[in-house]
Amino acid sequence: MDARLRRVNKEILDCKNDRASNIQVDLIDNSPFHLKGSFNGPEGTPYEGGHFEVDIVIPDSYPFQPVKMKFITKVYHPNISSASGAICLDILKDAWSPVLTLKSTLISLQSLLCSPEPNDPQDAEVAKHYMTSRSSFEETARYWTMIYAGGPGKEGLKSGAKSGSKDEVAMAGLEKAHVDQFEALGFDRSKVIDVLRRMNYRGANVAKINDDRVVEELLK
Amino acid sequence: MSSDYEYSDQEYYDEDDEQMFDEDGSASDMEIDAFPEDFKSKKGKQKSYEVPHEPLTQAQIEQFMAQDVENISGIFGVDVSIVDPLILILAKDRLIEKYMDNPTAVLVKAGLELPEKQTESSSRSRASQTGPRRSTRRQNSDQPRSGVSKIIERITPPVEDYGPFVCPICFDDTQTETMALACNHKFCSACWNAYITSKIRTEGEHWITCMAEDCSLVTPDKFIHFALKDDKATWERFQELLVRHFVSCNPNLKFCPYPSCTNAVSCPAASSKSVLTTIVPIVCCGASDSHKFCFGCTIDADHRPVICAVAKMWLQKCQDDSETANWIKSNTKECSKCQSTIEKNGGCNHMTCKKCKYEFCWVCMGPWSEHGTAWYSCNRYDDKSSIDARDAQSKSRASLERYLHYYNRWANHEQSAKLSVELYAKTEKKMEEMQITSELTWIEVQFMKKAVDEVFKCRMTLKWTYAMAYYLEKGNQKALFEDNQRYLENAVEELSELIESPFEPETIATLRQKVTDKTVYVQNRNEIMLEDTARGFQEGRWKWNVTVNGFDQAEEGEE
Structure with a gap:
């Protein structure tokens, strides 16, 4: 089986099995390479209580190239475009490492909501x-x-x-x-x-x- | 330490330079066979407007790189393969200095060694290195050996004996072959292969770090070679990237800017910015005679005799002004009080400057207050105040006029050079026909080619002399410069006229004589122009009427 498909399937399964982290990954249009991730807004932040959805596209050279992610849910945050949902986060760009997974990346997004970086803004x-x-x-x-x-x-x-x-x-x-x-x-x-x-x-x-x-x- | 090394570097270049010039000389000998002997009299002697440089092919650069690697490994006493990434990140001289100061820091920065915190936990063989930073300096002698041992460890894929290994990237547990760098982050070799291929192929990256998150260890050449296995194309691409990086890090080297040309040029004489006020490092990459470029700036053509800073200023000015200058000249006037440029786009002749609120008459440029009630018609042309105003006007026009004078000539020479090449294409056809129809030999019809080449070259020189003259301060030096310029210009015009004259098989012999003579003369004039200007730069003879980068202090001191 294709290594990329095997890996993505395993990652989706991992998220399904892990109820504790509250991270969900669902298929969009039946392809394992176009997904919708979602998580809850972190506690103690203005995003608490919200449910945020992220559009995920798995590129052909995944996991050697980073996944493409953007917020579907509109978010008011210095590092997230309020218009398009584009995300400014180093691990989605040059700091990407092939050992990062969908789950760990979504957790990183969650923690981005906790700690905005206004000096390197997207919006x-x-x-x-x-x-x-x-x-x-x-x-x-x-x-x-x-x-x-x-x-x-x-x-x-x-x-x-x-x-x-x-x-x-x-x-x-x-x-x-x-x-x-x-x-x-x-x-x-x-x-x-x-x-x-x-x-x-x-x-x-x-x-x-x-x-x-x-x-x-x-x-x- | 560092200066020693550089010095030996210099020697290396010098030897090769001489060789190159000999080759160069003999090559052009053959080309100009049809010309008198004294033509080549200057051969061997280096002209002051030429800068010693050496064209390098891809293979030669690789050799250079290998040599540098060897040098550094000799100085540091470390294994050759460890130096490769080292050399690529830091300018050589500083590297050696820094390494002597703190070898660990350099190795960490080069991605060859783990920062100490990680070292403790992951690498057994480096236990001796875990002391505080200061102590590593005293352990200098240990460094080489530990480097070598580490290399062996890095390129030998550790064999996994215990338990099934699940690669954290592809989650495959059937893979038996794993590889890891000194950081011991193990991944299956298929993933390494895919990762390295993707880095090299899609990102064009030569700086490949370990796949683990936040691990800055860099994969050395041998590791990459091993991981790529039989993928020759990617390996070659990697080599190319290394060479590219090597060249871009080395101030003595530069790639030829011509499309798809892979040659580079080594020009240690022009490696620092400060020498650019005295020399114009026009170099040739050796792939073709037309592949001439300036080593000091990004203008990809011969801009002799003028130096980079002035050439750049001129080009910038042309870009800013040329298109609009003519329009400004014909459509606007300046306010006689504050000199702002005003366009009259309708209405009466009673103008009020938007900036200084000065009121004046558009027709005579005199103050409006003197016009009394003579609205719409100006009959006060000869009044004194209007004349004064027009004088001021013409003064500011004069500077524009002056610029246009130089610009038009500058542009004209470029245009003419292009046209003469086009004309030659036609002439060449005719010559070839003549070769077939008459009994003239190939060599006998070649004089035209040489003449056109010379005209082209001289027009390029002339073009830039106008840029230079624009910025030269008035005085004897400028007068001399312009004399040389005029002689060359006259000679070139005469030669181009000769080239354009119609020729018939009967008259070709006399024409050939004339053209050849003129070509030699023009060549000499060009030589004089270039020589004198170059020498002027070296002697600091030229004074500018504006502030030129790099000249600031000299100018202030002498004025």
Whole structure:
């Protein structure tokens, strides 16, 4: 039997047998080379309680080349693209070793959620948010976990959020008062959210960015 | 220690250089048979505009590498196979220094030895090395022997006697053959083979570490050879990668930049950046006469006589300016107060500079305040203030004008050189026909080829002299430079005219005489141009009107 197939089959079996680690690997479209991995958000992080799914593609030269992984579930994290789910992690690139398995790689992803590396970001905007205000970042990450990963959310976070409708302001990690302020000037709400997010209008930064600059950006 | 080694290196190059020049001389002898004797008078003597260099083929580079490996193994007293990766990671001289200082650190960095923590647990044979770092220095004499013993251990696949072995990569327990480096991370040889092949083939990597996670031990040549078994192609590719890396690490070596050319050139004279202010290291890789390139910079053509820094500046300027300069000249004017360039894209002649708010008249460039109520029509052309404004305008135009003067000539020579080669292609056809129809011999119709080659060469020189002249400071030296340039230019123009003149079988003899004479003259002029400029660089004669990299201090000191 093909060494790659044998190895992947064994790895899938390993994950099935190991209930303790809570890592699951399932087939997508019946091929053992295109898989869906999933795990729970680590405890004590904004991702706690969420269930995260990862798209896994096994390349032809596996295990000598790294697996290709990206998040299916949207995640608010400095090293994960909030748009595409692409992951910035050394072992998925040059630090890959053939002894690493699907399970160990998924565990590494899990621990990536515990310890973001904002100095080597995949998503620069999220990283900026993380660096400016940790508490605001965590709140947003928790909100994303709740919306996308089925997390419990913070009690009394945003009243309307629980009902299933997404609160765009919270999604972008912004203050409702700020968005309202610029919306009152006659700008489109979604545009205000977009600009403020790009400018990292959060925490201590709010004092540094004067309103004129925001308006200038809005007018562009 | 290190300087000793380099010195012997130098000697090695020198010997070969002489040999090469002899070969070179005799080769060109044959080509120019049809020319007078004094043509080759300069043979043997090295010209000051030429830099000694040696073309190397792939095989020769490999020899070089082997020699370096041997040298280092001699100095370190370690086995040859251990040096291979060593030599590839660090510049030689520093390597020796560092090794003397702390052999363990170097070996760890080279991936030849495990960091001490791991050593303790995994390698039995290295028990003596587990002391604190300081003590290893005193144990220097032990180093060679332990190195050798380790090598043997590395390339001998340990035979697995006890229990069924399950390879942690392919999970196959039927494999009997396993291999491991000194770190004792065992994998089946099929996996090693696949891993190494994939590293070499798909990643183009010569630096192959152990497959285990976080293990930095590097697989030596012999191990790779052993693991690849009969896969000759991959082994050769690996060798090629090694050579590539070796060349890129060695400041004396450079690959020929021409497509699919595998030769390299050794040019120790141009190995440091600082000499590039005095020499122009144009080298030839030996594969073909046209494979000329500069050893000092990335311009892949002969840019003599001008040095790399100036040539680069000029090319950069041309790229930035040439396309737009003409447009600017014809479509814009400068504000007479702040000199910002202004394009008038409609409206009246009352201009207000966006930058300095100066108000002026577009037609006469004079201040608008003096125009009174004469809107839309300017009749104040001769007024003094307008004249002053136009003077200022023309001054800033002059610098652009000056640049265009040099640029046009620069570009013109390039264009002409190309055209003369095209023309020659036609002439050559005619010559061949003539060979068949008349009783002229092959050798008798070859003079054209030589002349065209010479024109091409001189036009390249001329082209770059314009770049140089643009940056030269005004003065006697520049005047002399431009004299030489003019003589060469005139001679080249005359020769190209001769080449283009129509020829018939009856007149060919006289034409041949004329062309040959002119070619010799042009060649001499080119020689003088190159010689004098090169000598000027060595004597520090040239002064620039801008700051040139590497010249900064010299310029300030003398001015």
